Amino acid sequence: MRKINPPTYSLKAILELCADSVQDKGLSLRLLGAIETLSAAETVYRELGKSNDLYTIAATDAVDKWVSRGEMETLYTQTFARKGGPSRYIYDTIRASSPGGLCPLCNQRPVSTLDHHLAKAEHANFAVTPINLVPSCKDCNTDSGARKPTVKSEHTLHPYFDSVDGEVWLTASLIPGTPPSLIFSATPPVHWTDDLQAIVKNNFKVFGLGELYTIHAAGELINIYFDIESKPWTQETLKAHLLEQAGNRRRMVKNSWQAAVYEGLAKSDWFCQGGYKNVAHSPLIPPQT
Numbered sequence: 001m002r003k004i005n006p007p008t009y010s011l012k013a014i015l016e017l018c019a020d021s022v023q024d025k026g027l028s029l030r031l032l033g034a035i036e037t038l039s040a041a042e043t044v045y046r047e048l049g050k051s052n053d054l055y056t057i058a059a060t061d062a063v064d065k066w067v068s069r070g071e072m073e074t075l076y077t078q079t080f081a082r083k084g085g086p087s088r089y090i091y092d093t094i095r096a097s098s099p100g101g102l103c104p105l106c107n108q109r110p111v112s113t114l115d116h117h118l119a120k121a122e123h124a125n126f127a128v129t130p131i132n133l134v135p136s137c138k139d140c141n142t143d144s145g146a147r148k149p150t151v152k153s154e155h156t157l158h159p160y161f162d163s164v165d166g167e168v169w170l171t172a173s174l175i176p177g178t179p180p181s182l183i184f185s186a187t188p189p190v191h192w193t194d195d196l197q198a199i200v201k202n203n204f205k206v207f208g209l210g211e212l213y214t215i216h217a218a219g220e221l222i223n224i225y226f227d228i229e230s231k232p233w234t235q236e237t238l239k240a241h242l243l244e245q246a247g248n249r250r251r252m253v254k255n256s257w258q259a260a261v262y263e264g265l266a267k268s269d270w271f272c273q274g275g276y277k278n279v280a281h282s283p284l285i286p287p288q289t
């Protein structure tokens with residue numbers, strides 16, 4: 001997970017654009033009436049988000065007396081995010097705000113949508129609130145539907161608030177075999193708070209990052225094999241080479257899964273003593289003709 005800059009759009013401006021755009025004039029007036037309530041809710045959200053306390057926000061069926069949850073959901077899909085609509089540029093700008101177009105939740109797949117960190121199906125107050133709209137890939141958006149934290153430790157990471165890339169917590173271990181494979185773990189530093197350790201582990205689990213990285217690592221392992229197979233390594237020189245490669249990859253993203261792969265291989269005596277030759281048996285390598 002990578003921290004990204006939060007959107008700077010004003011919720012009031014978004015609501016005014018939406019109110020101006022909806023056909024139902026009664027709804028338009030009620031949306032304008034709801035601005036104060038929604039702005040107050042946004043202020044609470046910004047405060048609670050800093051301390052992973054968003055779980056304390058109760059689900060709401062309506063924005064006070066103004067707008068129902070169903071109306072807010074429809075407002076999001078049919079007005080705020082509508083292609084060609086007056087606020088679509090805001091949707092597009094938030095969606096494009098993750099560097100490199102990579103989903104900040106999995107750091108692997110391309111962004112294709114916006115994820116409601118607090119689900120719009122539960123929280124009428126946050127359906128179009130920009131700080132609740134996070135660029136994400138489709139898979140992470142779907143997986144996030146299972147998030148219903150009841151305590152702090154059940155949270156997933158919020159890319160606008162949480163920064164967990166200062167220290168290494170993503171590791172990989174090589175499983176010897178023909179071919180070998182890699183399994184990933186979230187192992188946060190023990191000096192982090194218990195809650196933050198639990199949140200990082202929960203995030204890793206909810207978004208299926210272990211499975212995702214294992215699949216991609218199988219291909220990376222073959223690239224590494226072709227890179228090293230014809231060179232005269234000793235165990236020590238191969239280990240040093242792999243650690244150097246890991247270090248290079250950590251320079252951009254400390255918890256890069258590729259860095260975890262290289263480090264996991266360097267830690268494996270089996271791999272560095274010649275086990276890497278077993279990668280040649282990967283079913284992903286096309287048969288020689």
Ligand SMILES: [Zn+2]
Pocket residue numbers: 103104105106107108109136137138139140141
């Ligand atoms: Zn993703």
